[in-house]
Amino acid sequence: MSIDPSRVRRFAHGSRVPGWDDAADLTKDPAVVPDPATTPVPEGLRAEVEDYMSRYPDFRSAAIPALHAAQRLHGWCSPTAIEQVACVMRLTPGYLTAVATFYDMFSTEPKGRHDVYVCTNISCSLRGADALYEAMVSAAGDDPDFHVQSFECLGACDIAPMISVDGEYIGPLVPEDCDRVVADVKAGRPVFDERQLRHRPVAEKLPVGGGAAPPPTPDRPAEGPTAAQNDVAGPKDM
């Protein structure tokens, strides 16, 4: 069987690997360490990055905290954000881009302000996380404020299936709950307050069967958690 070469999709520079032409403009020289005189850096960001740099024996250790700070400020690790961090840290933008592209929490493409991570790993998917992810994607729709991402294990399998909204863990959820998640975020309320992980006591204090929604099966759709679980009081200040 021969392959028709015209059917093989190729990118601008002839490579079959997608993204190679986005990652680097081959016609340009590599960017050097930005010149502080011509690179304006917001004062708050500069102070924060310099504070991180002072904590470590090697200033480069501050790369990840600094990128977190820049992403908070700019919404994503934009070329400007990376250039500003590079300017303060005296590193090349290439170094920081290499770091930013490695980690799941950094985005080198524009994204919505609100990070919604849906855990779709083993424990959560045993309890219907894939349906939850699809429901979350459709609930968020094409709202540019939301960045819905399916994520690997978020370390909260006790409230599976769960999602993390801007770092706040909530669960267990059923697909129908996604609309409320979106509404709560838009209204600026605490998202799904009664099912936040921070209120959850140790498992031994929960009734058996009330800890999470039972795993859904084709003949029996997922049910919500029992009322008993929602009444459990936890330390509110934690």
Added chain:
Amino acid sequence: MRQLLFDDIDRPGLHTLAVYRRERGGYEMLQQALQMEPEEVLTQLQKSGIRGRGGAGFAMGTKASFIPHGDMDKYVVCNADESEPGTFKDRELMQKNPHLLIEGICIAAHAISANKAFIFIRGEYDLQATILEQALEEAKRANMIGDLDLWVHRGAGAYICGEETALLDALEGKRGNPRLKPPFPAVQGLYRGPTLINNVETLMNAPLILRMGGEEYAKIGTERSTGTKVVSVSGCVQRPGNYEIELGIPTRDIIYGLAGGPDEGRAIKCFFPGGSSAPVLPGTDENLDLPYDFDSMAKAGSMLGSGAIIVVDETIPIVDLALKTAKFYRHESCGKCTPCREGTNWTVKMLERINTGEATPMDLDIMASVQDQIMGNCLCVLGDAMAMPIASMIKHFREEFEAHIEAARERTGLGVSLPMANRSDHAGPGPLLQPDGGGATAAVV
């Protein structure tokens, strides 16, 4: 059941310094340790026989004793990058009792005479990192931690950073790629200085060991698996959560007794005894009666790992489970070593072929041989962490895989495969030479 770490952990305000000092005698053990010679503290840790709670199960005291003496900069790194699927014990411990961790780190730092320490916490644990930062700030202000330079460092989402050398690279501000070992971190770790890396739960046990004495602590649990262990039970159980147990109790007591077992009328198909990296054990009576400790799990062909039990009931198709597992490792492979980068990718592709009906039972042999070629051939154990569960699934549930393959072929109209006719030299070395006995599937047991 004896509880050390989880004892009344929900007490309101335990995360504050005032309550921790008043109710738990907080930082007393650190003060006591600072009066002792570092060697004495180390001896107590060694006598306790505590083994690492992060996954490898290496004796903590022995690890600390590898740190060279002398005046160089030494580091303690707390591995709080809890990313093993099914594991969530450190999250609850850090959220509810952060000062115990800080005290434990300070004691470990004194034992090896380290002057700098970091808590590397995964970036997704925003709440826990904030609580730790507040607790640390409070402890520093009250002058509790002496002259130890301790910081909370947030990661940014990468499973590989739970591997100790990848964690060090991430902490140095690089991509989290594992390093070649040796040199081990105890000799040349963070910033090329001697570094002690321990899991959150291990370090939290240090103040408790000093309080009760190493020998007394060693009486809890079994002879070679001392102490208590926080077990995270998740998946198809009625009450998933963290439970503190004495090592050595029957696995059945954890899954059925504490976690409530699977839903009424369902049987356990298999379970991961120690996170998704552990080979699965079928839910037979024999396996459920195994004592839950490091050695018994190893003898049964699996491992205790991070102490995360993921229960899978009979309604879950094994192919879906294998695909989910393999996809996770494909996503998280850092790409540095070829066997892992390619092996995880091809395993996913072959499992997807099963669902699309393109596979034949021969694919199972090829898949098993791919796992065999990943094992032990990479810098770190991420590849092995996929190879072990996948190989164990093929080994224990081969018939279900084959039935699934045939059903999918039937569905897509490709017809029945002829497994024997397809078996040829092209299928790769290893398992085909000894289809039933040796080869890849048996090698990982």
